[in-house]
Amino acid sequence: MFLSRLKPTLFRISTKLTLAYSLVLILSSTVIFSFLYFQISQALQNQERLVLEAKLEEYRNRIEMRGLKELTDYFSYVPGYDQNAALLVSLVNPRGDVLFLHEPIAGSNVDFEDVKSEVINQKSPHFDFVMPEAKGNDSLLIFGRTLKDGNRLFVAKSTEGLGVQLRNLQKIFWWLLLPVALVGFLGGLFLSNKTLSPVRELLTSMKKIEGGSLSTRVPIGGSDDELEELKILCNKMLDKIENLVNGLKEAFDHLAHDIRTPVTRLRGRAELALQAEGDIETYREALQSCFENSDKILNFLQVLTDITEAENRSKKLKLEKKFISQLVEEIMSLYEMAFEEKDIKISVKLDAHDWAMVDARLISRVIANLLDNAHKYTPSGGEVLIETINQTENVILRVTDTGPGIAPEEHAAIFQKLYRSDKSRSEYGMGLGLTFVKAVVEAHDGKVSVRSPVKDGKGTEFEVLLQKMS
Numbered sequence: 001m002f003l004s005r006l007k008p009t010l011f012r013i014s015t016k017l018t019l020a021y022s023l024v025l026i027l028s029s030t031v032i033f034s035f036l037y038f039q040i041s042q043a044l045q046n047q048e049r050l051v052l053e054a055k056l057e058e059y060r061n062r063i064e065m066r067g068l069k070e071l072t073d074y075f076s077y078v079p080g081y082d083q084n085a086a087l088l089v090s091l092v093n094p095r096g097d098v099l100f101l102h103e104p105i106a107g108s109n110v111d112f113e114d115v116k117s118e119v120i121n122q123k124s125p126h127f128d129f130v131m132p133e134a135k136g137n138d139s140l141l142i143f144g145r146t147l148k149d150g151n152r153l154f155v156a157k158s159t160e161g162l163g164v165q166l167r168n169l170q171k172i173f174w175w176l177l178l179p180v181a182l183v184g185f186l187g188g189l190f191l192s193n194k195t196l197s198p199v200r201e202l203l204t205s206m207k208k209i210e211g212g213s214l215s216t217r218v219p220i221g222g223s224d225d226e227l228e229e230l231k232i233l234c235n236k237m238l239d240k241i242e243n244l245v246n247g248l249k250e251a252f253d254h255l256a257h258d259i260r261t262p263v264t265r266l267r268g269r270a271e272l273a274l275q276a277e278g279d280i281e282t283y284r285e286a287l288q289s290c291f292e293n294s295d296k297i298l299n300f301l302q303v304l305t306d307i308t309e310a311e312n313r314s315k316k317l318k319l320e321k322k323f324i325s326q327l328v329e330e331i332m333s334l335y336e337m338a339f340e341e342k343d344i345k346i347s348v349k350l351d352a353h354d355w356a357m358v359d360a361r362l363i364s365r366v367i368a369n370l371l372d373n374a375h376k377y378t379p380s381g382g383e384v385l386i387e388t389i390n391q392t393e394n395v396i397l398r399v400t401d402t403g404p405g406i407a408p409e410e411h412a413a414i415f416q417k418l419y420r421s422d423k424s425r426s427e428y429g430m431g432l433g434l435t436f437v438k439a440v441v442e443a444h445d446g447k448v449s450v451r452s453p454v455k456d457g458k459g460t461e462f463e464v465l466l467q468k469m470s
Contacts, residue, residue: 008108009034014192021180021188029180033173048162049128052087052143056155059089064148068100075102083348088115088140088156091147096120099151104158119144130427138163152423198227210461234441250416258300269293305433307417310439317359317443322373324388324395324466325350327360331367332386338375345383356466362440363466369433370399370462377403377460393468400461405453414450441466 049231059096060072075089091100117314118131125146130139144154157277187241201218217238218231266289273286309315328350339346381401389396406414415438441448441464452460 003108013197014189017192017195018185018188021191024183025184025187026177029177030293031152033176033285037166037169037173039165040169041162043164044165048141048157048159049143052128052141052155053158055087055089056143056145056153059155060145060147060153062214063153065090072099082330086157086161089154090119091117091120091153093151094120096274103182115140115154118142119152122152133158133160173213195227198231204229205234211236214245225378247416260373262296266290266293300432303415303436307432307436307439310436310443313443317362319359321355322358322360322363322399323352324354324356324358324363325352328367328388328397329385331364331371334368335371337401338383342375343377343380344375344448347383347385349385349387351388351395353390354388354395355390356395356468358444358466361438365463366437366440367397370397370435370464373433373462374399374401374403377401379403395466395468397464398452398461399464400459402459404456405459406450407457409453411450411452415448437462 020129047445059071060075073092087102088104089100089102090098090112092098101112115131118129119127119142122129122144127145128141128143130141132139133181138158138160140156140158142154142156143300144152147151168231179293198218198221205216205218217235220229220231220235269286269289273283276282276286306315332346332348336346371384371386378384378401380410384402385400387396387398387400389398417432417435438448444466446464446466449463450460454461
């Protein structure tokens with residue numbers, strides 16, 4: 001039970017970071033302490049060797065310059081006050097006879113006979129070696145040399161004192177590791193909590209969003225690090241998702257509204273026909289009405305399908321070299337009467353060289369949608385200007401009207417599916433015309449833009465840019 005509760009805590013990132021930080025600090029401290037221990041032990045051993053070499057040279061000078069008696073007299077005074085009393089000093093002849101011997105006051109764990117045998121066996125005139133002591137775990141450091149008369153003088157010292165110093169040093173390092181480990185754990189805990197604080201804020205916000213609160217946003221702090229940038233990007237993504245979800249809700253509402261009307265009419269006419277017994281004319285009118293309303297529904301669904309295919313680029317374009325002015329003139333012939341009936345003045349400025357590689361059928365429908373839009377929103381007595389501008393690599397189609405204009409905050413929304421602004425509610429339409437324009441133009445690798453107001457707070461200008469070699 002305890003382990004099952006502990007397991008989630010152990011696998012949390014904060015716990016891992018805390019343990020990792022502590023481990024790194026402990027390991028790095030251990031490496032530093034080991035390096036220091038090695039350097040200090042080497043320095044102490046070198047110091048011991050230098051002392052032994054100096055003492056050996058001093059005793060050699062005494063014997064060769066003043067005789068063995070002088071050395072004997074010297075050591076008769078040493079034990080009372082000199083640290084040399086800790087040294088083993090001896091002079092032996094090649095046969096192994098001991099001519100002089102001074103042993104440490106505190107005694108030693110040295111087997112002198114073994115040391116003497118090892119000294120006699122040395123081939124070099126200057127020699128030094130280490131041999132284990134007869135008792136304990138320490139060693140004996142021995143320095144010696146062969147004198148001019150063939151006798152061998154050597155000094156030896158136990159490493160027991162050095163070992164005690166090094167063991168004390170080891171104890172100090174081990175005790176220092178405890179506060180280092182504690183500091184590492186507390187430091188890791190602090191750093192992990194501080195580092196993961198933005199992540200926890202993200203998790204809290206995500207849980208709220210999962211619960212249905214799409215308006216929740218991650219709190220933004222004042223820092224300028226990567227996690228703060230992640231929070232900002234997350235909030236921007238949430239803004240887009242919320243707008244998309246709201247747009248989908250609104251689109252479904254509009255879709256239901258736009259389909260309900262013809263379906264209701266169709267059902268009403270069919271009901272009337274069923275109630276009119278034997279009246280052929282009533283049946284004919286009902287069937288005509290059903291045909292028209294079902295045609296509207298099919299047309300609506302077909303436009304939706306065309307937009308989806310254009311957006312997904314799942315339908316292959318039949319590209320051919322076409323003069324846009326020619327397509328404009330063909331569509332204008334269909335709309336000319338409608339503009340005249342509404343008393344709208346049409347101005348056309350077409351460039352004779354405005355060719356582009358386009359799918360003529362789709363671009364004609366784009367032109368028709370723009371003209372239909374201009375006809376719908378330009379008041380009686382207004383003007384509509386249609387231009388094509390030939391450029392080196394592009395052709396621009398521009399339709400400008402003198403209608404009421406479009407609010408800047410609606411410029412992006414008018415290209416969304418089924419979007420209809422408040423001004424267009426009273427106008428007939430499916431709310432798909434500009435969506436179709438944008439989808440088809442972008443399928444041609446072109447761009448469509450809107451500018452409104454154009455002049456004196458009124459008017460709208462749609463500009464379509466088509467590449468000559470898309």
